[in-house]
Amino acid sequence: MPDGRNAQVQTIDRAARVLRAIASGPSEGLRLVDVTDGLGLGKATAHRLLRGLADVGFVAFSETTKRYALGFEIYALGAAAQRFRIVDLARPALARLAAKTRDTVYLSVRDGDHALCVDRCTGEYPIRTLTLDVGDRRPLGVGAGSLALLAFQTEADIARILRDDHAMRAQFDGFSSDALGDMVRRSRATGHAFNDGYIVSAMAAIGVPVLDPDGRAVAALSIAAIRERMQAPRSDELVALLSAEAEELSQLLTAGGGKTLKTEEFS
Amino acid sequence: MPDGRNAQVQTIDRAARVLRAIASGPSEGLRLVDVTDGLGLGKATAHRLLRGLADVGFVAFSETTKRYALGFEIYALGAAAQRFRIVDLARPALARLAAKTRDTVYLSVRDGDHALCVDRCTGEYPIRTLTLDVGDRRPLGVGAGSLALLAFQTEADIARILRDDHAMRAQFDGFSSDALGDMVRRSRATGHAFNDGYIVSAMAAIGVPVLDPDGRAVAALSIAAIRERMQAPRSDELVALLSAEAEELSQLLTAGGGKTLKTEEFS
DNA sequence: AAAAATGTTCCGGTAAACGGAATTTCCGGA
DNA sequence: TCCGGAAATTCCGTTTACCGGAACATTTTT
Numbered sequence: 001m002p003d004g005r006n007a008q009v010q011t012i013d014r015a016a017r018v019l020r021a022i023a024s025g026p027s028e029g030l031r032l033v034d035v036t037d038g039l040g041l042g043k044a045t046a047h048r049l050l051r052g053l054a055d056v057g058f059v060a061f062s063e064t065t066k067r068y069a070l071g072f073e074i075y076a077l078g079a080a081a082q083r084f085r086i087v088d089l090a091r092p093a094l095a096r097l098a099a100k101t102r103d104t105v106y107l108s109v110r111d112g113d114h115a116l117c118v119d120r121c122t123g124e125y126p127i128r129t130l131t132l133d134v135g136d137r138r139p140l141g142v143g144a145g146s147l148a149l150l151a152f153q154t155e156a157d158i159a160r161i162l163r164d165d166h167a168m169r170a171q172f173d174g175f176s177s178d179a180l181g182d183m184v185r186r187s188r189a190t191g192h193a194f195n196d197g198y199i200v201s202a203m204a205a206i207g208v209p210v211l212d213p214d215g216r217a218v219a220a221l222s223i224a225a226i227r228e229r230m231q232a233p234r235s236d237e238l239v240a241l242l243s244a245e246a247e248e249l250s251q252l253l254t255a256g257g258g259k260t261l262k263t264e265e266f267s
Numbered sequence: 268m269p270d271g272r273n274a275q276v277q278t279i280d281r282a283a284r285v286l287r288a289i290a291s292g293p294s295e296g297l298r299l300v301d302v303t304d305g306l307g308l309g310k311a312t313a314h315r316l317l318r319g320l321a322d323v324g325f326v327a328f329s330e331t332t333k334r335y336a337l338g339f340e341i342y343a344l345g346a347a348a349q350r351f352r353i354v355d356l357a358r359p360a361l362a363r364l365a366a367k368t369r370d371t372v373y374l375s376v377r378d379g380d381h382a383l384c385v386d387r388c389t390g391e392y393p394i395r396t397l398t399l400d401v402g403d404r405r406p407l408g409v410g411a412g413s414l415a416l417l418a419f420q421t422e423a424d425i426a427r428i429l430r431d432d433h434a435m436r437a438q439f440d441g442f443s444s445d446a447l448g449d450m451v452r453r454s455r456a457t458g459h460a461f462n463d464g465y466i467v468s469a470m471a472a473i474g475v476p477v478l479d480p481d482g483r484a485v486a487a488l489s490i491a492a493i494r495e496r497m498q499a500p501r502s503d504e505l506v507a508l509l510s511a512e513a514e515e516l517s518q519l520l521t522a523g524g525g526k527t528l529k530t531e532e533f534s
Numbered sequence: 535a536a537a538a539a540t541g542t543t544c545c546g547g548t549a550a551a552c553g554g555a556a557t558t559t560c561c562g563g564a
Numbered sequence: 565t566c567c568g569g570a571a572a573t574t575c576c577g578t579t580t581a582c583c584g585g586a587a588c589a590t591t592t593t594t
Contacts, residue, residue, distance in 0.1 A: 009319030010581065011278035011551075016323035016340070023347035032572060042553050047573065052276030056283035057402070062379055066560085066572070070348040072383055072402060073283070078345010079354075080290035081337040087346075112329055116339055135324070135339060277550065278582075299541060309584050314542065333541070333591085 011049075014041065015058075018049050022059060022070055029060075029067030083109065086210070086219050087119050089252050093221070093245040094121035101238060103225040104129055108145040108207075109218065110153075113165050114138060115146035118219075129203045129224045139168040141180045144207030145222030147193035151184045152209040152217035158184060172199065192239050193220075197227055204230035208242040210249045218253065221246050278316075281308065282325075285316050289326060289337055296327075296334030350376065353477070353486050354386050356519050360488070360512040361388035368505060370492040371396055375412040375474075376485065377420075380432050381405060382413035396470045396491045406435040408447045411462035411474030412489030417447075418454035419476040419484035425451060439466065459506050460487075464494055471497035475509040477516045485520065488513050 021038050022030050030038075036046045050068050053059040057073035090107050097105045102123035108115045114137040122128060132143070140150040140161055150158060162177045162184070169175040187193040193207040205224035209217035221242050230238075288305050289297050297305075303313045317335050320326040324340035357374050364372045369390035375382045381404040389395060399410070407417040407428055417425060429444045429451070436442040454460040460474040472491035476484035488509050497505075 008322050009278065009315060011276060012282055012316070012319035012325075013323055015279055015282070016325065019344055020340075023344050027349050033570085043572075044553055044555095044574085045551085048276060048551075049279070052279035055276075056280060058279075058283065060378055064379075069350065070344065072348075072351060072378070072385060073287075074341075075345050075348040075351040075354070075385075076402070077286055077290050077337065078342050078348070081339075081342040081345065082294050083336065084339060084342040087342070111327055111339070112331075118339060118342075135343070300539085310541075311543085311584055311586095312582085315582080 014039075014045075015049055015053060018046070018053065019058065019070070019074070022068055027069070029062065029065070029069035031067055035068070084118060086249070086253065090210075090219070090221070090249055091119065091121075093249055094119060097121070097221070097223065097241060097245060098123040100241060101223060101225075103223050103229065106132055106145050106220075106222045106224070108149060108220045108222065110140065110149050111137065113140050113161055113168070115140055115143065115149050115220070117145070125225070125229075127226055129200075129226060131200060131203070131205075131224055139165055139172070139175075141183065142169060142172050142175055143199060143222070144193045144195035144205035144224070145220040146207070147183055147187055147195065148207035148209045148220040148222065149217045150180075151187035151193060152211060152215065154216065192243065193222075194235075196230070202226055206230070206235065206238050206242060208239070208246045210246045210253070212250070213254055219249070221249075281306075281312075282316055282320060285313070285320065286325065286337070286341070289335055294336070296329065296332070296336035298334055302335070351385060353516070353520065357477075357486070357488070357516055358386065358388075360516055361386060364388070364488070364490065364508060364512060365390040367508060368490060368492075370490050370496065373399055373412050373487075373489045373491070375416060375487045375489065377407065377416050378404065380407050380428055380435070382407055382410065382416050382487070384412070392492070392496075394493055396467075396493060398467060398470070398472075398491055406432055406439070406442075408432075408450065409436060409439050409442055410466060410489070411460045411472035411491070412487040413474070414450055414454055414460035414462065415474035415476045415487040415489065416484045418451045418460060419478060419482065421483065459510065460489075461502075463497070469493055473497070473502060473505050473509060475506070475513045477513045477520070479517070480521055486516070488516075 017039050018035055021035055025034065032043065032047055032050065035041065035050065036043050039046070050059060050061070054061045054068070054071070057071045059068045060071040061068055086109065087107065094105045094107060098121040102125040104123060105121045106117055107119040108117050110116070117132040117134055117136045120132065120134050138146045141147050150161065162181055166177055169180070183193070191208070195205040195207070197204055203224055204227045205222055207220050207222035210219040210221065212218050223238055223242060284306050285302055288302055292301065299310065299314055299317065302308065302317065303310050306313070317326060317328070321328045321335070321338070324338045326335045327338040328335050353376065354374065361372045361374055365388040369392040371390060372388045373384055374386040375384050377383070384399040384401055384403045387399065387401050405413045408414050417428065429448055433444055436447070450460070458475070462472040462474070464471055470491055471494045472489055474487050474489035477486040477488060479485050490505055490509060
């Protein structure tokens with residue numbers, strides 16, 4: 001189940017489900033029945049939604065094949081979500097890290113007071129530690145990547161988050177304001193975050209921030225593995241590898257930041 | 268006005284407007300009032316829609332700044348719209364062509380029986396010919412890019428389109444099935460489409476197909492200018508430039524096509 | 535501290551969505 | 565070419581989910 005809660009506005013919830021179904025379907029598109037069966041909607045309802053989505057350009061309908069695919073407007077909206085441009089830029093780095101270390105590598109960005117996992121790359125080591133799925137959120141500070149993000153926000157922000165966000169960390173053990181404050185301090189000192197089995201005891205993770213020119217974290221690279229693979233000599237190598245890629249990413253971001261691809265406006 | 272008709276499903280129509288408003292707003296996001304004022308919605312209505320969109324991850328809400336920005340789900344959907352990957356791949360080519368020729372360059376893809384303009388790059392020549400906006404649709408065959416797309420579909424498809432789509436070409440002069448059939452034949456023979464003022468009399472355009480390995484057009488590059496700039500010696504150069512870029516793009520597509528970026532599934 | 539602007543919630547009326555069923559279109563097989 | 569089944573589309577009476585004015589809360593400005 002993607003997100004537990006559902007439906008403040010029924011139509012939006014359903015439309016979103018439809019779009020996700022189409023997105024995860026074959027590239028030639030879905031037929032009406034595929035949507036109805038997949039989502040348990042009535043034919044009439046699904047049809048009405050699809051037509052509505054087609055009217056606004058979110059899906060494209062092929063008269064000849066009777067199939068629905070994602071439309072250009074969705075692509076254009078996605079391209080306008082500049083905050084996530086880093087996913088494209090970082091993908092090669094993730095792939096390199098996963099290949100070199102054989103472990104699982106994550107990319108997270110800040111989303112409000114949460115860390116949002118926006119990409120993941122799996123290495124070929126046989127024991128996999130898939131703690132996070134793409135799209136998952138964690139309170140800032142909980143997890144290596146999340147901690148790296150938190151530790152390199154502004155001091156004021158960190159203070160506020162430590163103070164106010166206690167509730168959203170309640171379900172995790174060992175993330176009281178004080179404990180987390182210590183972790184933040186250590187992370188700032190060393191330049192990287194270390195999660196030694198705080199969440200899942202058999203595994204550990206390292207996170208490093210991707211900094212903007214002001215030294216604020218705009219993203220975090222992290223790597224997770226079973227604890228045996230995160231011990232002394234290897235962990236240092238991993239920190240070095242991550243830091244190097246993060247540094248390179250920072251430069252890519254500031255370099256490419258200026259010449260923001262300006263797709264012509266609609267509206 | 269983006270698309271003339273509106274509202275099969277009111278909520279979807281409104282939600283789409285909201286998303287577009289956010290997309291074309293500042294990157295720090297829009298406030299509730301910005302949305303209400305911009306779209307003429309009531310406060311309660313806009314608020315409900317925004318919350319619904321936030322619930323499904325289409326917008327992200329910052330508690331601290333009270334601003335709404337595009338959410339990760341929209342980005343993920345956009346990235347899943349593989350058909351439009353070509354836009355990113357082609358952008359450098361468009362930029363090069365616009366710089367070299369100083370004219371306006373377009374990228375179009377087939378969308379049903381229409382050509383859909385998916386990107387545009389403006390050269391610095393003082394007389395600009397902005398016939399197409401990004402997002403605009405033209406019946407297949409009407410316009411240089413559109414004609415290039417049509418001419419390199421399968422023979423059966425071309426025949427059907429010539430036969431059946433007369434109605435959608437009615438508002439354009441000189442695009443009867445016979446006339447268009449001739450244009451198609453000429454385009455197939457020469458490898459490029461030429462539009463010598465058929466639509467707007469003072470201007471002309473050249474289009475070339477971007478072919479897949481089977482020789483089917485998946486996109487078209489086109490360039491438009493006032494007719495004076497589209498005469499004999501220069502037009503040949505333009506055809507050569509366009510063809511070269513189109514060829515390169517074809518190879519990029521087939522090369523990059525295999526290793527499709529597989530972002531992990533949500534479900 | 536008051537005032538203005540913005541954000542959030544409430545709630546009854548009603549338009550808009552719902553969905554079962556009828557109709558039409560499409561497609562594969564004989 | 566015709567037929568039968570599956571899918572797509574439309575119809576329409578029912579009802580629910582959305583609407584939006586207004587009250588309330590919060591934030592920002594003066």
